Amino acid sequence: MSDDASAHRRRELADRLAAVHERLADAARAAGRDPSEVALLTVTKFFPASDAVLLHELGCTRFGESREQEASAKIASFRESVTEPVEWHMIGRVQRNKARAIARWAHTVHSVDSVRLARAFEKGTRAALDAGERTTPVRALLQVSLDGDVERGGAVADDLPALADAVAASDVLELGGVMGVPPLGWEPDRAFERLHEVHARLLRDHPAAVELSAGMSGDLEHAIRWGSTCVRVGTAVLGYRPLA
Numbered sequence: 001m002s003d004d005a006s007a008h009r010r011r012e013l014a015d016r017l018a019a020v021h022e023r024l025a026d027a028a029r030a031a032g033r034d035p036s037e038v039a040l041l042t043v044t045k046f047f048p049a050s051d052a053v054l055l056h057e058l059g060c061t062r063f064g065e066s067r068e069q070e071a072s073a074k075i076a077s078f079r080e081s082v083t084e085p086v087e088w089h090m091i092g093r094v095q096r097n098k099a100r101a102i103a104r105w106a107h108t109v110h111s112v113d114s115v116r117l118a119r120a121f122e123k124g125t126r127a128a129l130d131a132g133e134r135t136t137p138v139r140a141l142l143q144v145s146l147d148g149d150v151e152r153g154g155a156v157a158d159d160l161p162a163l164a165d166a167v168a169a170s171d172v173l174e175l176g177g178v179m180g181v182p183p184l185g186w187e188p189d190r191a192f193e194r195l196h197e198v199h200a201r202l203l204r205d206h207p208a209a210v211e212l213s214a215g216m217s218g219d220l221e222h223a224i225r226w227g228s229t230c231v232r233v234g235t236a237v238l239g240y241r242p243l244a
């Protein structure tokens with residue numbers, strides 16, 4: 001990118017980021033919450049490493065990606081410019097055979113939705129630790145299917161206790177909380193209220209699993225009303241994604 005193009009993109013990202021921070025703070029205050037309780041995860045999927053570098057200059061330290069290969073390449077390129085540690089989060093659906101590769105770079109995985117996938121991450125994380133590719137456990141969020149349509153990802157509420165126990169029993173995974181996406185056609189408040197209930201139930205047995213990953217560009221105000229501690233925002237910061 002030319003210096004001009006980069007400066008232009010930087011201004012654009014700065015403006016959009018400021019607007020998102022304002023939305024987030026307004027929503028938190030409207031819900032009687034402190035804005036610092038809600039973390040912003042900037043979703044850089046489909047956008048180049050150069051955008052993540054600019055966002056880092058603008059203060060972002062957590063980035064979300066949804067595909068392993070794209071993320072691995074982007075992170076390698078990002079690290080040529082940025083040496084300070086940042087968090088990369090996996091937010092997309094995961095095939096079990098990608099767990100080992102994801103365990104090389106993911107601070108947190110938002111999309112753990114089966115015991116088999118949890119076991120794949122356990123194995124992959126152990127291998128990554130043994131190889132010196134990471135030094136900390138992978139933080140696992142349990143993705144909840146709010147409408148029971150597991151084809152779209154997520155575990156149904158009835159299966160969560162066993163899944164939570166499997167993750168919590170692992171010494172290389174850390175049970176962080178839950179993640180959810182409103183089903184197509186649902187009012188966001190209905191979806192996030194239900195997610196909030198599922199999370200409250202999980203917290204009874206796993207009080208440290210405090211993360212509630214909920215809310216995207218279009219519905220973050222609703223999610224914050226229902227207790228979101230992490231909003232995953234792509235479009236509102238980076239613009240419309242090119243079609244895959």
Ligand SMILES: *Cc1c(COP(=O)(O)O)cnc(C)c1O
Nearest residue numbers: 043066091216217232233234235
């Ligand atoms: C892409 C994606 C997001 C970001 O969505 P935007 O509407 O662009 O903010 C959030 N969460 C998940 C799981 C995603 O796949």
